[in-house]
Amino acid sequence: MDIKKQGFTLIELMVTLSVIAILASIAAPNFSEIIQNNRMATQYNELLASLSLARSEAVKRGVSTTVCKSDSGSSCGGNWHGGWVAFIDTDRDGVVDNSEEIVRIHSALSSGSSLVFARNRVTYDSDGLATGFTGTFTLCDQRGDSNSKGLVVSNTGRVRQAIDTDNLASCS
Numbered sequence: 001m002d003i004k005k006q007g008f009t010l011i012e013l014m015v016t017l018s019v020i021a022i023l024a025s026i027a028a029p030n031f032s033e034i035i036q037n038n039r040m041a042t043q044y045n046e047l048l049a050s051l052s053l054a055r056s057e058a059v060k061r062g063v064s065t066t067v068c069k070s071d072s073g074s075s076c077g078g079n080w081h082g083g084w085v086a087f088i089d090t091d092r093d094g095v096v097d098n099s100e101e102i103v104r105i106h107s108a109l110s111s112g113s114s115l116v117f118a119r120n121r122v123t124y125d126s127d128g129l130a131t132g133f134t135g136t137f138t139l140c141d142q143r144g145d146s147n148s149k150g151l152v153v154s155n156t157g158r159v160r161q162a163i164d165t166d167n168l169a170s171c172s
Contacts, residue, residue: 036141036142036143036147037147039110039113039141040113040139040141040147040149043109043110043113043115043139044139044149044151046106047084047106047115047137047139047151048151048159050067050084050086050104050106051067051086051122051151051153051159052159053086053103053104054066054067054086054103054104054122054124055124055128055130055157055159057086057088057103058124058125058126058127058128059124059126059127059128061088061126062126063088063089063090063126064088064089064090064092064123064124064125064126065086065087065088065089065103065123065124066086066087066089066092066094066121066122066123066124067084067085067086067121067122068084068085068087068094068096068120068121068122069082069083069084069117069120069121070082070083070084070085070105071083071108073085073105073107074096074102074105075095075096076094076095076096076120076121079115080115080116080117080137081108081109081113081114081115081116082108083105083106083107083108083109084106085102085104085105085106086102086103086104086105087100087101087102087103088100088101088103089123092123094120094121094123112141112142113139113140113141113142114139114140114141114171115137115138115139115140116137116138116140116169117135117136117137117138118135118136118169119133119135121133122135122153124157128156128157129155129156129157130153130154130155130156130157131155132155133153133155134152134153134154134155135152135153136150136151136152136153136162136166136167136168136169137150137151137152137153138150138162138168138169138171139151140171144171145168145170145171148168148171149161149162150162150166150168152166
């Protein structure tokens with residue numbers, strides 16, 4: 001009774017591992033780009049959600065609501081990429097007072113990301129308008145201007161994605 005043993009030879013195993021290594025080295029840079037794009041989209045959506053929440057709360061509660069840059073998460077100040085806070089701004093002064101409720105806190109953006117906006121805050125009136133607080137947020141990562149994203153705030157309070165004709169700030 002002649003039984004043949006089946007299996008892989010060492011050469012077949014080495015060739016298979018070589019092919020897998022080559023395919024992995026081709027896919028790795030593309031995977032890194034996907035991760036960066038997803039991180040950028042997440043940060044963009046978090047800012048959009050905070051602005052939308054502030055506008056919604058202003059209309060729902062019938063009182064002004066503000067989103068301001070905040071490094072501390074409890075008061076306004078610092079840089080936009082250091083984080084932001086949305087709060088019920090009953091006196092419309094753009095300052096978090098002890099009696100004012102914070103509705104959302106966002107911590108600092110991930111390392112290598114920056115967020116630029118010409119104003120220190122966006123305040124929504126009880127009718128949802130952001131009169132006097134128009135501008136464009138520019139979100140960047142380490143890839144620079146070519147991959148930046150913009151978010152435009154209008155006087156009507158509407159927030160939309162920036163297009164090519166909107167002037168985004170430089171990432172440098």
